[in-house]
Amino acid sequence: MIMPLLQGLKITFLHMFKKPVTLQYPDERPNVVPNFRGLHGLKVSHERAKCVACYLCPTVCPAKCITVEAGEDANHDKFAARYEIDMLRCIFCGYCVEACPVDALKMTQEFELASYKREDFVFVKERLLEKK
Amino acid sequence: MDALLALPPMYYVAMVAKVLIAFVFVLLTVAYATYAERKVIGFMQVRLGPMRTGWYGLLQPIADGLKLFFKEEVVPKQASTFAFLIAPLIALVPAFISFAVIPFGGNVEVFGYTIPLQIASVYDPTVGRVLDLNVGVLYILGMASLGVYGIVLAGWSSNSKYSLLGGLRASAQMISYELAAGLAIVSIFLMSGSLSLNQIVADQAGAFGVAGWYLFRNPFTFLAGIIFFICSIAEINRTPFDLPEAETELVSGFCTEYSSMKYAMFFMAEYANMVTVCAVTTTLFLGGWHGPAFLPGWMWFIAKVYFLIFCCMWIRATYPRYRYDQLMRLGWKVFLPITLVNVVATALWIMVVG
Secondary structure (H helix, E strand, O other), X not given: OHHHHHHHHHHHHHHOOOOOOOOOOOOOOOOOOOOXXXXXXXXXXXXXEOXXXXXXXXXXXXXXXXXXXXXXXXXXXXXXXXXXXEOOOOOOOOHHHHHOOOOOEEEOOOOOOOOOOHHHHEEOHHHHEOOO | OHHHHOOOHHHHHHHHHHHHHHHHHHHHHHHHHHHXXXXXXXXXXXXXXXXXXXXXXXXXXXXXXXXXXXXXXXXXXXOOHHHHHHHHHHHHHHHHHHHHHOOOOOEEEEOOEEEEOOOOEEEXXXXXXXXXXXXXXXXXXXXXXXXXXXXXXXXXXXXXXXXXXXXXXXXXXXHHHHHHHHHHHHHHHHHHOOOOHHHHHHHOOOHHHOOOOHXXXXXXXXXXXXXXXXXXXXXXXXXOOOXXXXXXXXXXXXXXXXXXXXXXXXXHHHHHHHHHHHHHHHHHHOOOOOOOOOOOHHHHHHHHHHHHHHHHHHHHHHOOOOOHHHHHHHHHHHHHHHHHHHHHHHHHHHHHOO
């Protein structure tokens, strides 16, 4: 009856000398895995977004958080005049990236999406374009 | 009154100094026991504990205290106001007051005047020994039982079912475990033949400063020491026995309705009780301030008390909470018979072995 109790004390005592697993977050950054699904990014090619405004991503989106409006450029090519993702509704499923036929969309490692205003959670095209 | 004023002026100076030092020491220990507890339990759970307030989180107790101090005082409308307000004080004062009789060091000589390092005591040069409260142990037991009033009053006056259940559990639990704790101390009475803590400590001086400790004198006092410590933990409502404030069942038990400084007082009472209980265990079983000669007595006393506080935290980090019927069974069906037999066995040991 007493031995298991002492065994428990021994285990907790030995654990005291193990290296703590705590990650001191703002000072130490976590290693985000390569296929982590964070904030979206619009890929850039030849100085402009690759997106052709085909509407596949808003169609496949289960949370209905993507808004796309098509526009026509000087070469009569279709492009996304407006591309917005509402991060408050997004569930980070990644279906939009899978659906994209021109590989224009990706998900980044960015996970710190907290903000003070609701409006700040709507990411417009300029904020989504990948940084060079 | 005349007898009181007849003492030399050094007596009063020493008395004030002793009270201040002991009180500040206990308060600081209480504050940093909360920090130490979070650190120790953190490391035992392979975490770090508080790290961000000050260097390695060292300012955490001060930050906690300030936060609680500036919180809003909430008194429930249905509560019985007077009892509600007085209950934290009733819980806090007995926790500190027990320190009056605990000897925390040998005699110190200042300007030719001998000061015993025990608050309620005086060195009598005509007799050549320290005079202290001759029923010191009973005084401590009495103060320990007073502590339950604060908790029961808090539970009752809050007018909330969780508080009431917490208070009820506390009263039943503390009374049950007081019996076993008291009987465990009887073995010490048999060994020392005195109820004065000063005498009890003096009796524990021995070879290497360790051999004289009652814990190691004979197997029965060893058992009594272990049981006394466990019962003390139960009496001050610490984890495995923290049913009065079992947060998974009773929100926060008797202090559910308390906020701000009144809540902090219960917290302080809990930790002050822990310090007191560890000091009492040290005095009764671990030889008080006696230890190997290379350190002064008061340092040994502090070291032993801190070791026991560490043990409290260690136990908290290890064991889950008892169920209520298990708690009562342990108190009444295990500890009470064992201590009763233990008293007889200690008496026989003293008669046969000497």
